[in-house]
Amino acid sequence: MAVLEGVNLKKYYGKVHALDDVSFAIEGNELLAVIGPSGSGKTTLLRSIAGFVKLDGGRIFLHGEDITDLAPEKRNVAMFFQNYALWPHMTVFENIAYGLKLRKIDKKTIKEKVEWALEFLGLEGLADRKPSQLSGGQQQRVALARAIVVEPKVLLLDEPLSNLDAKIRLRIRFELKALQQKLGIPTLYVTHDQEEALSIADRVIVMHEGKILQSGTPEEIYRNPRNLFVADFVGMNTIVKVPAENGLVKVGNITKRIENEQKTASVVIRADEVNIVDATADVSTKEGDLVLIGVIKDRLYLGSKYRYEVEVEDINEPLFVNHEVDVAPGKKVKMIVPEGSYFIF
C-alpha cells in the first residue's frame, strides 16, 4: 500500500486549474520530487496534502486512511515552509519543542528529543538563540528540525533550498538527501529547480499548468522525456526549430517521423553532451547519433568549458553548446550528438 496517495485531485481558482486531475503515490521511504515552473500547481498540491488548500475534487489517502476532509492539525504530515516560518518570539529550543509539547510528552523526553534533533542537524549550542540571531542556513535547519522531531508520517518540503546561497545550496543538497535516507521518512519535495530534483529524488513528477506531464526516475525523465516541455524543462538545453513535412523531420543526418501534422518541429539538444570535432576529422559515429556541420560564430569562457554559438547548415537559428575543447571562432566543425542526448518533437 502506498504511504501517501492522491487520487484525481482537483483545485480551481476561477478559470485557473491549479490541480487538474492529479494522481500520485509515494511508496516506501522514497523521496518524491515535484518539479515545475511557478504556477504549475506544485505548491497547491503540497498545501492540499497539508490541509491548507480545500480541494474541489479527489481524495488523499495516508496509509490507506482518507484524510481529505481532516483538519490540518490532525494529519500528522510535517511541512517545511519555504520561508521557514520560524516563530520569532520563541527560542530555537522552543521552536523545535512546540510540536512535542502538543503531543503531551513529558518534559524530560522532550528535552532529549530536541537535543537529538539539534545534534542531528548540527545546531548544538544554538538552543537558546532567537531565530533572528541565526544565519539563513541555520534557520533552514531549525525549520527542518522542527518538522522531523515530531516523527511525522510524511515530510512535505516546500522549496527547502531556495532561500540559501547558491554555493551552500549545492552542499546542503547532499546533506538533505543523506538525512532523508537516514531518517527513512517518506518525503514529498517541491522545487522549481530541476537539477536539484534530479540529483536528490528517487522519483520525479513534472507538473505544468496543473497537470502531471510525466513521472518516473530521474534517469527516465532525463533520458526519455515524453514531450517538448519535459525535455526542455530538465537539463541544460539548446532548442532549434526545424521545418517538418508530411510528418517527416529532417535534421542533419537524421530523419524522424513525428505523429502530429505540425509544420515545424523542435529539436532539443542537451548542450553539455555534444562532441565537437574538426569538420574534416574522421570520427566513428553510431547509428542514431545526430551529426551536424556548422561554423563557430562566437564563444564564451565558462571556466571548466566553453560555450559556443554555432551556425548550423540548414538551420536558421544558432545552436548553443558547451564543450571543454578550445575551438577558435570561424572554424568549421562537426558536432556529434549521441542518441539520447537529443529529442525531436
Add this chain to the structure above:
Amino acid sequence: MKRFSIWKLTLKVVVIILILTLMVGPLVGIVLWSFARRWYWPSPIPQEFTLRFWHDVFAQGRVLDSLILSVTVALITVALSLALSLPAAYGFARYKLPIERILLILFLMPQAFPQLPVFINLASIFGRIGLKGNMWGIILAHTMASLVFSLWIITATFKAIPVELEQAAQNLGASRLKVFWTITFPLAVPGLIAGSIFVFLWSMGEFTAAFFIGAPFIQTAPVLMYTASMGYNMQIASVISIILIIPSLLFMILIERYLKAEYISGLGG
C-alpha cells in the same frame, strides 16, 4: 546655488521653530501658569510666582477624585475595547468577511460625525436607561467611540503576522485556539499595546462625552479642568492639566519598557 541653500536653511529653521512653538509652547505656558500669582500681558513670564494653587488643588479632594475616576474609566475602556476588537480584528485580518465594510463603517460612526450632537444624543438616551451621571455610562461611550482606533491598529497588527507562522503551528498539531494563544497573540502584543496606549490617552483626554454623560454627578479630570478654566481660574486649570499628563506619561513609560525588553528584540527576524 548658495542662495538656494541659505533659503533651505532658513526654511528649516522656521519650520523647526514653528513645530517647537506649537508643541512645547502650550506646555511651557501651562507650567508657568500653574505657578503664577499675577501674569499680565505683555510680560513673557509671570510677574509674581506662588505655590498656592498647587496647594489648593491637593487640599480639595475633588481633583484627586476626578483624577482617579479618569484613570479608572480609561483602564476599563482599554480593557473593554481590547476584548471587543481582538476577535473582530482577527476576523478582519484573516478572513474575507462580506460584512467587513459595513462593520467598519459602523464602528466609524461615533467618530464620523461632530462629537457634540453624537454625545448629547447619547446622553439623553443614557438618561432614560439610568446610565447618565454614572461612570459606566462614560465607559460605554468611550468604548464605543474608541473601538475604531483599536480595531484599526489591531487589524493592521494581525495582518502583519504572516499566516505561515500560524499554519506551521497548525501543521504540528495545534488547534485554532492553541495557535492563537501561543503564536498569534504573543506576536501581536506590541500592536495591542500600541492600541491600548492610544485608547487610554484618548479616554483620559476626552471631554464631550464625559461632560454630557457624567453631568451632574461625576466629573472626570478634563471636565473639572474645563469648569475651573471657565471660572477664570487659569491657575487651577493649569495645575489639573499638568496632573492629567502624569498618568499618561507613566503609562507610556511603563509600556515602552515592557515593549523593548520583551518583544522588539525578538521581532527582528
